[in-house]
Amino acid sequence: MRILLIYPDHLPGVSDYKGYFYQGLASIAAVLLKEGHDTRLLHQTSSPCFDGYAKTLHSFQPDIIGISTTSNLFPMAHQFAKWSRTLAPQALILCGGIHATLNAEQIIKLPEFDLVCEGEGEIALAHLARAVETGAPWEETPGMWRRTHDGSLRRNPAPAPIIDLDTLPWPNRDLWNYPNLQMESRGFATVMLSRGCHQHCTYCCNEAIAKVYRRDNAKHPYFRQRSVTSSIAELKALCDRYPFIKAFNFDDDNFFINLPWAREFTARYPTEIGLPFTCNLFPKLINEERVDLLARAGCLDLRIGLESGNERIRKEILGRNISDEDMRRAYRLCREAGIRTRSFVMVGIPGESTKEILDTIKFVAHERIGIAQYSIYSPFEKTALHKHCLENGYLKSEFRADKDYYSGSILSLPNLTKKQILMFRRYFPVLVTIYRLSQNLPDTIQRVCMTLLDNIFSWRWLPHALNPLSGGLKIVKHLIPARLNRNRIHLKKSTSVRPATAPSP
Numbered sequence: 309m310r311i312l313l314i315y316p317d318h319l320p321g322v323s324d325y326k327g328y329f330y331q332g333l334a335s336i337a338a339v340l341l342k343e344g345h346d347t348r349l350l351h352q353t354s355s356p357c358f359d360g361y362a363k364t365l366h367s368f369q370p371d372i373i374g375i376s377t378t379s380n381l382f383p384m385a386h387q388f389a390k391w392s393r394t395l396a397p398q399a400l401i402l403c404g405g406i407h408a409t410l411n412a413e414q415i416i417k418l419p420e421f422d423l424v425c426e427g428e429g430e431i432a433l434a435h436l437a438r439a440v441e442t443g444a445p446w447e448e449t450p451g452m453w454r455r456t457h458d459g460s461l462r463r464n465p466a467p468a469p470i471i472d473l474d475t476l477p478w479p480n481r482d483l484w485n486y487p488n489l490q491m492e493s494r495g496f497a498t499v500m501l502s503r504g505c506h507q508h509c510t511y512c513c514n515e516a517i518a519k520v521y522r523r524d525n526a527k528h529p530y531f532r533q534r535s536v537t538s539s540i541a542e543l544k545a546l547c548d549r550y551p552f553i554k555a556f557n558f559d560d561d562n563f564f565i566n567l568p569w570a571r572e573f574t575a576r577y578p579t580e581i582g583l584p585f586t587c588n589l590f591p592k593l594i595n596e597e598r599v600d601l602l603a604r605a606g607c608l609d610l611r612i613g614l615e616s617g618n619e620r621i622r623k624e625i626l627g628r629n630i631s632d633e634d635m636r637r638a639y640r641l642c643r644e645a646g647i648r649t650r651s652f653v654m655v656g657i658p659g660e661s662t663k664e665i666l667d668t669i670k671f672v673a674h675e676r677i678g679i680a681q682y683s684i685y686s687p688f689e690k691t692a693l694h695k696h697c698l699e700n701g702y703l704k705s706e707f708r709a710d711k712d713y714y715s716g717s718i719l720s721l722p723n724l725t726k727k728q729i730l731m732f733r734r735y736f737p738v739l740v741t742i743y744r745l746s747q748n749l750p751d752t753i754q755r756v757c758m759t760l761l762d763n764i765f766s767w768r769w770l771p772h773a774l775n776p777l778s779g780g781l782k783i784v785k786h787l788i789p790a791r792l793n794r795n796r797i798h799l800k801k802s803t804s805v806r807p808a809t810a811p812s813p
Contacts, residue, residue: 309345309441311433312370312399313337313483316352316377316384319712326490327353329498331559332405332429333376334479339430342477345437349483356384358391365395371440374425374433376405379688380712389420400440402452404429410516410690416453416461424453426520428503430476431467465524473503473534478542487552495554496586497546501539504531505561507590510627510692511615511657511685514561519690531565536572543581555608556585563587564598574605584608592630594638603645610642614651617671618664625659627692632671639675651677654685655736656717656729658693658702662766665724665732666739670758673744682736683713684729727771735774739765 315333319325333349340347348368350361373392377385385403392401403415404425412424425432432451439446447454451466470476491498505514518530547553564570564587586609589598594612602610614635615626622628642649653672655665672679687694687703697703702719717729732739746757764770 309372309437310368310370311340311345311347311372311374311437312350312364312368313347314350314352314373314375314385314388316356316375316381316388318353318355318381318384320355321712321715325353326488326493327351327485329481329484329486329489329492330376331479331498331500334481334484335476336374336429336433337483338477338480339434340437341480343434343437345441347483351484352384352388356387361388361391362395365392370396370399372437373399373401374429375401375403376429377403377407378405379407379410380686382407386418386420389418393420400436400446402436404433406513406517407689409520410513410688412453412463413461416455422454423449426451426453426463427466427517428469430470466521468525469503469521469528469530469532471528471532473532474538478545481546481550487550491557492550492552495552496557497550497553497555498557498559499543499546500559501563502531502533502560502565504529506531506565507562508627510625510696511654511688513688513691515692516688516690533566533569536569536576539573540576540580543577547581547583553583555583556581558585558587561588562590562593564589564601565593567597570598570601574601577605582606586611588613591638592634594641596641599641599645599647603647607647609648609650612638612642612649612651614668614671614677615654616657616660616664617653617668618660621657621660621664625657625693635671636675639677643676649677650681651679653679653682653736655682655732656685656719656721656724658685658697658700658719658721659723660721661723662728662732663762666762666765669732669736669739670743673740674747676744679737679740682733684715684717684733685719686713686717687719725768725771728768731771731774 313333313336315330317327317330337347337349348370350364373388373396375385375388385407389401389403392399400422401420402423402425403421408415408424409426412426415421416424423436429451432449436446436449436452438444439449447462448464450464452464454462454464456462486492489498504518505512508515521528521530543556564573584606587602587607588611589602591612591614594610613628615628616622617632617635619630619632622630639649651672653668655668671677687697694703697719702721704720714733715730717726720726721729742761743758746754746761749757767773
């Protein structure tokens with residue numbers, strides 16, 4: 309059985325983008341390869357070309373074409389489906405991934421797709437491939453949406469989520485141009501050792517995806533974690549196979565959420581692996597014990613979701629019950645342990661005012677936070693905040709996604725203009741630096757200066773006034789320390805990328 313997996317992963321305007329390792333699709337590929345299917349991957353990191361894709365299909369002649377996509381790249385995924393329908397009419401074409409899980413009923417209405425996969429794809433794709441290969445009916449594949457002969461839509465109940473992640477083969481990396489991906493080219497190997505998240509943030513797709521899982525399997529947990537033994541074994545194998553690896557990028561939503569797991573991992577990782585790593589952790593979970601475990605295990609950089617420096621926005625809009633005191637404590641504990649912190653921050657959040665955006669900027673300035681990602685809020689479909697945007701008229705079309713998270717907002721907000729949102733995102737590090745310098749002034753002068761700055765940056769017409777100065781501001785932005793200005797981290801010593809021990813197919 310010949311199966312072509314496609315992953316659109318293109319960032320327009322980012323000339324040096326090399327693509328990201330997508331754990332979910334790599335896991336599906338590993339399962340299909342284990343079952344003996346001829347599986348290939350098209351990792352599309354540039355604008356797609358019809359002629360190039362036609363050559364791929366002509367040489368491979370796939371029986372199944374599976375396209376995994378996020379919301380902002382669904383237009384590219386849909387384009388591949390249209391080309392596939394013309395170039396490979398004999399192939400089954402299916403859509404999967406996060407966007408498909410949240411919008412299956414809408415996607416299956418598009419004539420280019422035969423099937424849409426909801427949720428985890430390992431069991432569903434393996435079942436589909438076996439059915440097609442043996443000539444058995446594939447229409448009842450679990451977790452799939454399809455159209456019936458009379459044109460009506462049919463949803464097959466999803467299989468139970470995979471509880472014991474140790475039973476899965478390790479994600480396949482050989483199908484990717486692995487040593488040259490975005491993180492890997494800098495010596496980091498991207499790995500996930502768990503699935504799911506315990507939090508209920510209103511803006512995050514995790515909560516919406518969890519609801520899809522619970523619809524058919526309410527008793528099964530959404531959060532699952534591999535054993536430490538299985539995790540350490542894979543990390544050892546990765547180090548042996550890819551000598552360029554100098555650190556790990558753990559992409560789990562909350563890496564040390566399970567304390568017994570974290571204790572065992574910390575007891576074994578330094579001696580059995582011993583490489584530095586970066587990871588994510590929900591700020592309210594950051595306490596003395598977890599920080600101590602992270603430091604002893606070798607964490608060099610902890611990613612924290614600040615999102616907003618205003619407590620009301622975090623609690624009432626974003627569903628994150630975290631006080632300013634909780635946030636400051638999290639950063640203080642990391643500083644004391646010698647762990648660098650990076651934070652995710654959004655501007656243009658529904659209900660946010662210019663004053664509350666400035667609260668975020670001042671929080672970052674005061675806490676000396678090195679920002680890695682300052683983005684514009686994007687309403688992910690089926691989330692609670694997406695529903696809020698629709699109900700309040702901030703979003704005119706239910707199924708519309710941002711093309712990226714930095715070049716503009718698709719929302720029409722009463723308190724913020726689109727140009728203000730773009731200004732705050734574009735000059736975020738410049739504004740942080742200005743407020744940080746102001747905080748060093750004597751108290752009386754500082755208060756006057758802060759009030760003046762607040763009034764200037766809240767002025768509705770400031771984005772228009774800044775247009776003639778944009779060139780100079782770009783120069784200023786590039787002079788700001790890299791930790792405030794770049795969405796990346798670096799190892800202490802530069803490493804050269806060496807090829808894997810076996811070439812990628």
